[in-house]
Amino acid sequence: IGLLRNNRRNILTMLSLTIKEVSLALRKGSVSPTELCKKCLNRIKKTQHLNAFITVTDELALKQAQEAETRLLQGIIITCIDEFTYITTRRISKQHVPPGYYTPPFNATVVQKLLDQGAVLVGKTNMDEFAMGAGSTDGAFGPVRNPWGYAAPYRENTGLNPDSDWVVTGGSSGGSAASVASLTSYLALGSDTGGSTRNPGSLCGVVSLKPTYGLLSRHGLIPLVNSMDVPGIITRSVGDAALVLDVLQGVDVKDSTTIPAPSLSTQLPEDFDVRNLCVGIPNEYHAPGLSEETVEQWSRVADMFERAGARVEQVSLPHTQYSIVCYHVLCCAEVASNMARFDGLEYGHRSEIDSSTETMYATSRHEGFNDVVRGRILSGNYFLLKQNYEHYFLKAQKVRRLIADDFKHVFNSGVDVLLTPTTLADAARYSDFTQEDNRTRSQQDDVFTQSVNMAGLPAVSVPTALSRRGLPIGLQLIAPALQDKRLLSVAQWIEQRVGFPSISEFEQPSDQWQKTKKKHTV
């Protein structure tokens, strides 16, 4: 048993490394890509209760792992949410798979870029349906569970039973965050339209980057809001995020909204000097519902900056109060348009009822979309009606401009980055989270994240500490457009100083926990 535990410990250590570290190990030969892949696949099986995966592409992954080349991300295990297109030939069937599950015939550009660098994709992760939600609870494959809810700190601090009192991951890219947090992959791609990568990143205690709009190609990312969507990068260290950003950024002819990367790839400075840095703290981000502990962390890090010689200032983003409503109008309008293609005709679910084309459309769409999606489509249609267009849609566009200008003014006045919370609090229990509907939750939980999307700016969430409930708390940094590298440099500075623990320190394999459970019940 001692040996077994040691072995498990070694595996866990390996799985909890950063990309840089495990790359080294792979190159040295301490572990082969195939071995690593098998270990991850095993871990996926062991963490099945988290429901983080929709599809596990084990055969494809093992094949990829067998390719013996020396590329940048050779052998690195990655995942991505189901919102990215990826050619899969087989999938593990789930109980409640909706009929007409669509398998794309092409790979998303960002996925392809990672594969081209030797990465091994082990599966597509779970999420809120069509990326609409802040909990990863409203998907056709069921909700995703936060791995920290199964770790010792949560159990010990709350005395709760993880199986009945499990906590949500946040969303909508919860499966990706859970995958990285539970050590089943080193890198996961999410999508971020209003905070969908940063939100779960914060609640799952991982680094989650939303790059500047246009830096990463959206070809192959099923669109939610074309003018705000970006692929998000989820890793366990800031250095990893920078590495991946280098691989992914750049113009793609297939996506006309991409822009050239601002600079050649540079390593993040090991020792970033914050003495020339000006950190802004937006007044308006002291939002209602913000937990005490999050405020504590916010102050803690702000103080860290000040003590190290940085200038920390209060700033104002005066139109913040309008941003969530503005976001909602624009989001619903674009959703209504983007979802028009899902009619059951060319692909996807098609209803059995076909008495007329119109009926078939209506029933296919009714059956194929959940409440949340349908709600947003109907709202969007309402905002786009001729008589409403000016009052809602055009007005929201104008307000969006004001919100973007708020950021511009602040950054032009000498502020380098903004420091804010990412979420209101640590992760909620599923039973508490579902007390409110998806829309209400989204409105509440997107409050710190969505204005960033409206302005197209880069932002990153960095885990700083565990809460009293033993769950992660993260803070967000926001930078001017195209300053992604500078943003990450500052984020790394925080990471180096906050000492956020690795989940592997508390890890108990679920079967181990089963034994413990038995002990309690006796």
Add this chain to the structure above:
Amino acid sequence: RNKIALLVPLAVICRDSPQQLVGVVGLEIHAQIRSNTKLFSASAVRFSSPPNSLVSFFDASLPGTLPVLNKRCVEAAVMTGLALNCTINQKSLFDRKHYFYADLPAGYQITQQRRPIAVDGVLNYSLMGGKKKKNQVVRKSARITQIQLEQDSGKSLHDDLQSQTLIDLNRAGVGLMELVMEPDMSCGEEAAAAVRELQLILQALGTCEGNMSEGQLRVDANVSVHRPGQPFGVRAEVKNINSARNLARAIDYEIQRQIQVLESGGTVQNETRAYDSKTGIFFLCSRFMPDQAVVVQEIRDRLPELPHVTRDRLVHAYNILPEHSFTLVNEDGLVEYFEAVMKQTRMNARKVIGWVTNELLGQLKQQDGSVGQSPISPSALAELLELQETGQISSSGAKQVFQEMWRSPGKTARLIVQEKDLGLVSDTEQLHGICQRIVDSHPEEVNAIRKGNKKVLNKLMGLVQKETKGRADPVLVQAILQDKTS
């Protein structure tokens, strides 16, 4: 009673009387852009391909695909806009026009309603015929509101037998230029003439092949009637016309129908198919046209000679009539043919026009051929015309030779003249002899001529021609006979 009697004739004669209902016609034209690939995707643009063989992921609206604008289509629209005297918008926007239909995979069409690429142009066209002379060229114009780029839809084939609809997406996403015109026309003839001129312009530019029967140019007409000075009446839409002539017919029929409805006390119903168009969302921006000013000027410099310019040039260079230039420009390749002939002959241009438009075009039309298929090359024809011009054959002889040249391509005019012995007899001595014989053997006729009846000379000429088998130079013969009978 007298007053009434007077009024009736007036109403009939004076066509512009304010009581008279007149037609109002505005055209909406969709022109398929002549390009290798579609407007927003790299699928090929080809006709008559197997169904669904030219469909990319984007055309099928697979989620995750994004539109990539085709530069050639933008250039085509700019060229067309410039040729139609439009203002080119430095920055134009694309919108999504939403409606659910099986041949529209994305549930919306990408179009440019709000801020199109070109606005405020004018189409100048001409009609043959006026109030007095039928062949007079009447110049007209119709204003162009805007030209917008947009996607074509796929095709639906309804199979009522099996209660199903088959969808072919080959056409989905092909680039179109929609030309929206002001209701500046008043009848079918004007509309047809305008469409024909537009076809010529688009073909000269190379931006659209303009074939109505193949769907490359689709014309919808909005037709209403009103009394001049009063507001426009209710519009009815006339669609799916496959030729300019049918367009004219359909429009005139609709005008007449509406007039009858109104005159019998009824009201015209709006019979346009109305779909709910949510005005849509803009998502592309001027990023595609970074150096707009440069691009536009460059395109302006590259514009080929437009039809009306060609016509004017021909009239001035060759001193031909405007209606001649119309015929030349209307026929593909005929201008080049005509000019090639003119280079190689001394014959007067108007005579050459006669040959080219009557003999040549006549033969071609009989065989439904194009100028390029003519078995007689410009040089060959020029040779024939030279023979006539230099008096070696008569004009009727030349026509015979032409027919023979058509039947036996490769045989030169000279050869045929020899073979058929059509050369004019110009030998004066020989002619004198023949004429003398005729004069001597017809004393009564000679007397009649001397007495003043000049027409009898023709009879004598006919006899001479009979003698010479029609090969006598008629001019000479006449002169000799006149001399001998004076």
